[in-house]
Amino acid sequence: MNTFQDLGLNNDLLQAITDLGFTKPSEVQQKAIPLLIESEGDLVALAQTGTGKTAAFGFPMLQKIDVNSRTTQGLILSPTRELCLQITNEMKLYGKYCNGLNVVAVYGGSSITDQAREVKRGAQIIVATPGRMKDMISRRLVDISKIEYAVLDEADEMLNMGFKEDITDILSHTPTDKSTWLFSATMPKEVASIAKNFMHQPQEITVGNKNESTSNVSHEYYLVNARDRYQALKRLADANPDIFSVVFCRTKRDTQKVAEQLIEDGYNAGALHGDLSQNQRDLVMNAFRKNQIQMLVATDVAARGIDVDDVTHVINYQLPDEIETYTHRSGRTGRAGKTGVSMVIVSKSEVRKIKSIERIIKKDFVKKDIPNGMEICEVQLMSLANKIHNTEINHEIDKYLTNINEMFEDTTKDELIKKFFSVEFTRFFNYYQKAKNLNVSESTGDRESQRDYKGGKNDSTRYFINVGNKDGFDWMKLKDFLKDQLDLGRDDVFKVETKDSFSFFNTENELREKVLAHFTDFKHDGRFVNVEVSENRGGGRRNDQKRGDRNGFKGRRSGSDSRPRRSNSDFNSKSSDSRKSSRRSESNSGNSNFAQSRPRRSRR
CATH class of the missing domain: 3.40.50.300 (P-loop containing nucleotide triphosphate hydrolases)
Structure with a gap:
């Protein structure tokens, strides 16, 4: 047929x-x-x-x-x-x-x-x-x-x-x-x-095999330190001058933050998430369809139903919670018979997820390096040369040629070409000439990954907090809660471990005073939440459990002993399905916005 x-x-x-x-x-x-x-x-x-x-x-x-x-x-x-x-x-x-x-x-x-x-x-x-x-x-x-x-x-x-x-x-x-x-x-x-x-x-x-990714999409991953994730994103964009992409983040907050950073750095970017009205969503989608936005930063829920066939790249700034969701993300590109690329930026602690995704989509990922500064300069220079070569001449310029020729009558052809292209090349060269190598070896890994796998290092602090599974927290929900409360990046909170009635987490030592100060006499939903430095800085599970038992926190709520315990559904997540309900609310609220800002460095 x-x-x-x-x-x-x-x-x-x-x-x-x-x-x-x-x-x-x-x-x-x-x-x-x-x-x-x-x-x-x-x-x-x-x-x-x-x-x-x-x-x-x-x-x-x-x-x-x-x-x-x-x-x-x-x-x-x-x-x-x-x-x-x-x-x-x-x-x-x-x-x-x-x-x-x-x-x-x-x-x-x-x-x-x-x-x-x-x-x-x-x-x-x-x-x-x-x-x-x-x-x-x-x-x-x-x-x-x-x-x-x-x-x-x-x-x-x-x-x-x-x-x-x-x-x-x-x-x-x-x-x-x-x-x-x-x-x-x-x-x-x-x-x-x-x-x-x-x-x-x-x-x-x-069509294909169950859960398998389309054959039109190739899959790549880039291994960097977690703290270099945003710099890696910018380099991938600069290394692909004609990029037309959807960038996926896990949370609405991260989506807005990344989009605002890109706009401030001169990229044609916009945000699409559930805190935005339907009118704002329509504005950003119209701009995206018209290619006025080249990098659409979105949450998984907000991106459902994007009917744009020319997306060249999907960039996973953060991997999704559910591995199956990756299939939907990569499906944003390679549509209508076209080819596309799905890129993933990962730290070493996330590499194991790549292997899990490979098993589900039945496709192999290719590990690639983040381009260095000089490689990006070359790509941008040749992209400009190609655009100039293919530009149709506007003969309205003819009447100005006499004055232009007089200005350059003592300039040779080679000098003129060098001057012309230096306008664009110098901007990227000045930005990237001292740029560091962002790539991480899988054998050595980054500092964040090492502490995730080896139980922490001396440059981090281990904390005790008097909330746990009975309060509706798993490790991911607690990590998000702490990140939002302390206004930290996702990778600033690590080694999160939840017990029934208490939990543990780590931050860098320099954040210790900020953490302890924030949770002094801290109440959430009318209840005291206490955070203390754990005696076991490394965070071994056996010592963590002893720490909780020895201080009488097993089954007890510090700072609220005389108060009746609130039902688990009333604290923080409403139910164990809070992630799903938050996604539902995102789909039923307005979506999308893109900010207009004078870029500090011109992009195109």
Whole structure:
């Protein structure tokens, strides 16, 4: 089946396909479209982001629904507003010749009344985010009791964001005999569970292998000291003058911070995260699509649904918490048949994650060195020469040539070329001529990595803190809590170890006074949180446990003995699923902003 005509689509859809310029169906489309058109059963489709999944379920749904009916017949659930709007727009384009078709987007951050009005006008297909859809069902603003087709798009991401209960509740309001089509990039246990509980003997199609990365993307990693992560990012950008990239950070705070640093240093950058309004998100996405932003710094949730096909690089400034999330990140590049590069900046303590990712995506990473200063100068010089060579002459300059020639009449051709290119070359040369080597050997590692593996060194301080697992903390949540409280970088807090009712962590010695001063008479949610220097500076587990027991902290709360213990859900993370709930809130709040600032050094 090399053409869309071979897939069994009707003339209205084929005409729209011709208008859109589609010529050959992708692999997932070749496998899914005929199957969905010919049968009424359930389907599980595993395919990477950017492989044409929307068309794979969109065309069959459009062909099967009755556009002359005002009844809602199709429901498509997607994890984020951006993806919801993208699917809605694509469905309208696919169905442009289906007279009477009404596709309505239902998502948070916009008027629920307006959306309900659109649905009431007769929406044959609703595309929705789970949170807003559940809200509309509870208010009786939508009726999905007669739908015939339900699509769970990016199912793994919806579950990763904590939407399992919402999806379960939504599907409970749908007919049992509907067809359910589940599309996902990866197949973790949670997705398999959804397929088992809500689908009846589903057929399964797989493009590539399960969880495997697309073959259009190459994978590289760069090993540096954790403290040099930002400098490494700048060098990778400078070594790729035509970069058009998405830079991934773990948290909203880091995303904003990195974007602001890039803008201040003269790069065309912008931030995309959940603390930004829908209007701000629209501004940054429009700028990104127009190539006015070359480096879009984003969180994983905010980046879902970015429908830009020309991304050249994905840069993992920080690796994600969930290894499977890497598949989604790398899927931002290498789309629509193009090739792309996924880069990872790591410290030695994170190298083991690279090996884990390799096993999941079934692709090998290539270890590369961060370019040195002179290599970057050469790349920038040749990039400028290439642009000048390919520039079309604007003959409006002709009238000024006499004066220009007089100015350079005593200058030879070689001297003129050197002067011209020195304008750009000198700027990079002055910046990089004394730049240090950022690369780290895997055999020796960086200081942060050594202390992670060897139990700490004499240049760090070990602390005791009277919160632990019973307060809803694991090591990662506690590390984030300390980092935010102390306004530190992620790698400034290390060797975090949590027990039931207390924990331990390390910082550099020079941060000791800042840590102890901050946590003097410190209260969080009305409760005292105490931090003390641990007697065991290295942080051995056996000595840490003795330290907690000897001081009577096992099962006791320092500074709050007479107070009743707050429930675990009331302190810090609300529940053990706080990371998921925070991701959900990010998807339901406004996203994105890009700052405008006069760059200190011009980039292009």
